[in-house]
Amino acid sequence: MGFLVLQEQDRTEHVATQKELAAAKKDSWVRIPRFDHTPSERLRFVLSGGQPHRASEWADTPGHSLEEQLAEIAQEVTLRGEAAERRRQDEIEAARQKRIRWEAAMEEARIRYAEVYRIRHLEAQEAAWHHATRLTEYVSAVRARVEAMPSGQARIDAEAWISWAATTVEHLDPLSSPPRLPDVPEPRADDLRPFLGHWSPYGPTS
Known part of the structure; x- marks a missing residue:
């Protein structure tokens, strides 16, 4: 909050001097002021910032001095401070809840990423098995033809x-070793993005 104390001024009709009258008569651009302003003994207190509750300005008046309003000013400062603290706490809690939701979304994204990775690995194994099966049939056909060849x-x-060829096909066949779950690599931010919906992988506020 900002605090500003102003000294108010009194305004009185200005009485032109001979010098001013002569200058105005000589030059048309000279303007004689209508009023004089002099500092008064009255003060004005201005409070800025925060959420206003009762008022933002207090001043000396004929029946109510500024000193008599200090309690009201202090109460206004207290109310604005308490409101600001509530907003701050609400913002902290909102940020905490948002981070909790983001962390849950990240965990779900990691689970879904791992499942998709395993499915793709399974599909790759299936494709490798079909490939190895075709190669095995081909090698068998070649073996049958070679067995009929004369020595030489x-x-x-x-x-x-x-x-x-038989050794190579055996290495290519995924069934040549017991099946096991693949090791899922640590996902990068862009790997998780497709599973996060409106969330960013870089944080709840990104």
Whole structure:
């Protein structure tokens, strides 16, 4: 809150001096003031900021001095301070609740991200299994053809290829080892964004 104390002024009719009259007569742009303003013994107190309750200004009046209004001024300051503190506490609580909701959304996003990652891994394994199955059938067909070949260098080279191909297909086949859940990598902010709705992955206020 801001506090401002002003000294009020009295206004009286201005009596032009001979010098002013002569100057106005000589130059048309000269203006003689209508009133004189002199400092008075009256004060005005102005309170700014906060939420007003009763008033924002108090002044000396003929029947009510500023000193007599100090209790009312102090009460107004107290009420505005209490209101400001309530707003501050409400804002802190609102921010806390918002962070709780954001943290819950982030946790749900991490769960959904992990599930999607596992599904994609499963789909990749299924595709690899089909690929390995087709390659296995192909290698079997080649083996049957090579077994009918006569002995010689060509058959030796073909059998070497079959041995390499069979080993390679075994490595490609996901069923060659027991299945296990994949290790889900730590998600980046952009990885979680599709699962957060209106929330930002960078914080509840972003």
